[in-house]
Amino acid sequence: MMREVYITETNCITPLGFNVKSNIEAVVNGKTGIQQHEDSSLMPMPFYASIINNEELNSAFEKISTSKKYSRLEKMMILALEPIIKNSGIELNSKTAFILSTTKGNVTALQNDSEESFQNAHLDVLAKNVSDFFGFITQPIVISNACVSGILAVSIAKRMIQSELYDNVFIIAGDEVSEFVLSGFNSFQAMSDLPCKPYSKNRTGVSLGEAAAAVLVSAEAKNAKIKVIGDSSINDANHISGPSRTGEGLFRSIQNALKEAQIDTDKLDYISAHGTATPFNDEMEAIALSRLGLQTVPVNSLKGFYGHTLGASGLLETVIAIESTNQNMLFESIGFDEIGVSEEINIIQKNEVKNIEFFLKTASGFGGCNTAVVFEKVKSN
Secondary structure, eight states, rough: OOOOOOEEEEEEBBBBSSHHHHHHHHHHOOOOEEEEEEOOOTTTSSSEEOOOOHHHHHHHHHHTTTOOOOOOOHHHHHHHHHHHEEEEEEOOTEEEEEEEEESSSGGGGGGGOOOHHHHHHHHHHHHHHHHHTTTTOOOOOOOBBTTTTHHHHHHHHHHHHHHOOOOOEEEEEEEEOHHHHHHHHHEEETTTTTSSSSTTTTTBBBBBEEEEEEEEEEEOOTTTTTTEEEEEOOOOOOOOOOOOOHHHHHHHHHHHHHHHHHHOGGGOOOOEEOOOOHHHHHHHHHHHHHTTOOOOOOOOSHHHOOOOOOGGHHHHHHHHHHHHHHHTOOOOOTTTSSOSSSSOOOOOOSHHHEOOSEEEEEEEEEGGHHHHHHEOOOOOO
């Protein structure tokens, strides 16, 4: 029989707070981290994004380390992971793995034209810096698969535990708002001129954001917040930046994840979707959900709170969805007003109490990647 897999610890560092509790309070109260910024080092004109305050970040980091050698992203990641490692009391031995998940990592290092900066931009260097801070003895594993990276890491951790290679896997996912990322999305003309509006008729594109999220995936049920019961990742092989018009990759990912979880679509109580507020992504998701008969399942995108945090998004949104499930509360899909996709889907328009037993987390990204993971609430003894 396959081992059962749990998430037992969660944390996040975002513009809305430096722990899960403060983030949930902000989400419940409809507070968004997306604001207008004027920073010519990032973009020549004003732009909307969700950005962590540097002074608050540095001051929080100084409480755990006086070292000056860490990049801004490394500080975010270390801060997210530190309380999880401490609270778990787990020994960082050969049965404990470390996964670092990111889309762009320390890409800002490339602003300095030196050999050292060039090295620091490598993802393996980022992973080693974070791993060495905590003293992991296993080789860090890097997952960088566009914007599914954060949730794909959970899927891979689950499989590593089921293979009995490891008993525990610590995951950190993080990305920051950088000139590189802003100019990239701007070149696609995909940036919204106002805070993003996922699935809305009035959406004009993506708002970018930054965050770090961390979880402990474990074979140990003690302190379990949620059980990971099914996963799948299928590439739709459609286009470097545009998703399949039929939602084929996402459709198959969800179908496979539900099959492994051994539950029917009518058992799902909630879907935490990707919802970037670009015309193509939202439409593709609506089509995939409709094809699976999931039109009536309550669905939200948390991008209206956090912006699109790239590789962090899937894990950050899982952390929030776990709280949503355990508090039996559906959170509003902020920014949504009027349906703007061709298939009717059940967007959560206000916070509401609902018993949640099973939820689905989906993500999609550049290059046609899609990931779906099904979670089950752990019954308390």
